[in-house]
Amino acid sequence: MEETSEINALLNLLEDPDHEVFDTVSTRIVSFGRPIIPNLEQLWEATTDHVVQEKIELLIHRLHFLELQQDFIAYANSPAQELLQGALLVARYQYPDLLSKPVFDEIDKIKRHIWLELNSYLTALEQVNIMNRIFYTHYKFKGVEVSYQQPEEFLINKVLEMKRGNTISSAILYQLFCDLLDIPVKAIKIPKPACLFRYFV
Secondary structure, X not given: OOOOHHHHHHHHHHHOXXXXXXXXXXXXXXXXXXXXXXXXXXXXXXXXXXXXXXXHHHHHHHHHHHHHHHHHHHHHHOOOOOHHHHHHXXXXXXXOOOOHHHHHHHHHHHHXXXXXXXXXXXXXXXXXXXXXXXXXXXXXXXXXXXXXXXXXXXXXXXXXXXXXXXXXXXXXXXXXXHHHOXXXXXXXXXXXXXXXXXXXX
């Protein structure tokens, strides 16, 4: 964001130790939204004051969180709630600057591999068997129990990278491929943090 006298004044006031001043200044800085983040990052690099750096980190986190919150609201109100888009929103909580393209590219690569093995003469069960073979045997995706001490196992970008996710993220990824490839499979919610899939003839 282009620096103005107001922005410069606000950034300089981050050095003020008064908590009330910081509350007022931070509210105004956050009102500028994501475009002010580069200004904050530049100040973070320029200052040697650890207290100021912590304030800047807090502001950047707050800006990312507010933007993500708005995106979640828009997603919830959207008539077309795409599974991948929702999974990427969840991942952005941990990785605010997550780029979608590497995720799309990896998904497209795996989807193409599965698609090349499918044809219109296969039964639903045969399609599922091919999906399972490529997903679990070739790419070696592994499901683990839900552990809230392992947040990365919830995130689609890390699941694609590590080839390991908990029952929730693995089910989302599995369902995503089935949807993209028109494999007649739907997830069924069951008790406990687990997921069962049913194929339709």
